[in-house]
Amino acid sequence: MQMYSEADVDTTVLADRKIAILGYGSQGRAHALNLKDSGFDVVVGLRSTGASWAKASADGQVVQEPNQAVQDAAVVMFLTPDMVQKSVYQTVVDDIPKGALLLFAHGFAIHYGQVEPRADLDVALIAPKGPGGLVRRQYEEGHGVPCLVAVNQDATGNALKTALAYSAGIGGARAGVIETTFAEETETDLFGEQAVLCGGATELIVAGFETLVEAGYQPEVAYYEVMHELKLIVDLLHEGGLKKMHKFISDTAAWGDMVSGPRVVDDKSRAAMKTILSEIQDGTFARNWIAENENGMPEFKRMMKADLDHPIEKVGADLRGRMDWLQE
Numbered sequence: 001m002q003m004y005s006e007a008d009v010d011t012t013v014l015a016d017r018k019i020a021i022l023g024y025g026s027q028g029r030a031h032a033l034n035l036k037d038s039g040f041d042v043v044v045g046l047r048s049t050g051a052s053w054a055k056a057s058a059d060g061q062v063v064q065e066p067n068q069a070v071q072d073a074a075v076v077m078f079l080t081p082d083m084v085q086k087s088v089y090q091t092v093v094d095d096i097p098k099g100a101l102l103l104f105a106h107g108f109a110i111h112y113g114q115v116e117p118r119a120d121l122d123v124a125l126i127a128p129k130g131p132g133g134l135v136r137r138q139y140e141e142g143h144g145v146p147c148l149v150a151v152n153q154d155a156t157g158n159a160l161k162t163a164l165a166y167s168a169g170i171g172g173a174r175a176g177v178i179e180t181t182f183a184e185e186t187e188t189d190l191f192g193e194q195a196v197l198c199g200g201a202t203e204l205i206v207a208g209f210e211t212l213v214e215a216g217y218q219p220e221v222a223y224y225e226v227m228h229e230l231k232l233i234v235d236l237l238h239e240g241g242l243k244k245m246h247k248f249i250s251d252t253a254a255w256g257d258m259v260s261g262p263r264v265v266d267d268k269s270r271a272a273m274k275t276i277l278s279e280i281q282d283g284t285f286a287r288n289w290i291a292e293n294e295n296g297m298p299e300f301k302r303m304m305k306a307d308l309d310h311p312i313e314k315v316g317a318d319l320r321g322r323m324d325w326l327q328e
């Protein structure tokens with residue numbers, strides 16, 4: 001493993017050089033604010049008709065149309081959603097200077113051939129391992145969110161050096177930047193989302209809720225047990241791995257963990273995980289997701305509605321409404 005820290009980074013490679021941030025969602029806002037606070041020359045590229053223009057302006061950012069923003073830029077960071085990066089690139093490609101660095105926070109568009117960069121451009125990845133809100137909060141507190149770095153195309157010979165300077169600008173080098181590849185970042189990220197963090201976890205929660213309710217237990221009690229308390233366990237795992245979790249849960253819980261966990265996530269579950277991973281690796285997932293977008297996302301919308309209409313959502317909303325510490 002190759003990990004870089006602040007001591008390995010030369011931020012002067014971006015001194016007085018323009019960085020264009022395309023997109024101003026969770027990651028876009030965090031990157032732009034952190035880079036600006038680090039003293040870099042930042043321009044945010046947005047459509048003047050979009051809702052984010054006013055938000056970025058209110059944050060004190062220099063905001064321009066994407067084509068204007070990328071002109072004379074040393075770095076162009078794509079922080080728009082995966083499925084629009086192809087069209088965004090096609091819109092701005094003729095205005096990106098020769099030798100500029102194209103940066104991505106997720107490798108989907110490059111790895112699956114949605115964006116095919118000009119040969120004279122550097123192409124790299126700086127992927128914070130956390131949501132934009134955390135990237136911003138950690139930076140403001142003097143810390144950072146760990147990042148991954150990868151180089152896909154090194155036309156100038158400085159792609160890695162420049163990408164690392166960018167990582168320092170958003171605070172990532174404070175926590176460490178691990179070198180990877182676009183393929184590894186993309187495939188592991190998609191797998192984590194589908195099999196564990198989002199797909200696996202939410203299906204487990206809903207199945208647990210349904211099991212308890214169907215057995216006659218109160219939906220509110222079921223919600224607390226399988227949804228609300230999950231944060232307590234995740235926090236322990238995040239802070240100290242399995243060791244800290246086992247230290248702070250009861251022996252009864254630990255025994256139940258070890259004898260019952262493998263009955264839920266069994267050989268059938270592991271086989272499903274391997275199938276999910278193979279579909280990510282061979283491009284099946286990407287092709288299906290791209291086709292779904294091009295078709296107007298009817299299945300996406302149907303499944304999302306089913307998710308949000310589930311009884312656990314109504315019960316949860318009612319209970320969370322009583323927890324004033326959760327309200328913004």
